[in-house]
Amino acid sequence: MYKVDPKDLRECVVVLCNETGKTTSCKDLAGSGKLQCDGKSAKMIWQIQFLVKDSASQLNKNFFRVMLFSGGPEGAGHEFFGA
Numbered sequence: 001m002y003k004v005d006p007k008d009l010r011e012c013v014v015v016l017c018n019e020t021g022k023t024t025s026c027k028d029l030a031g032s033g034k035l036q037c038d039g040k041s042a043k044m045i046w047q048i049q050f051l052v053k054d055s056a057s058q059l060n061k062n063f064f065r066v067m068l069f070s071g072g073p074e075g076a077g078h079e080f081f082g083a
Helices: none
Strands: 003-005 013-017 023-025 040-052 064-069
Touching: none
Parallel strands: none
Antiparallel strands: 003 040, 013 023, 013 040, 040 064
């Protein structure tokens, strides 16, 4: 593995708006503790990006970008880490 983003692991969790599909930082949550974005319902998901290299790309600048999200329309990825 070459790199994991975001560097600050506390930023791996974001708020996903159920209606628009847009994500925002958890830092932007209102002090009420309710998960809402622009008055619409929302949920917390995680978004992680892995930059990886294989034997064919070790000697050059190329890498593979693997994006892993627990949200989205299909909800795929929520059981990737066994949670």
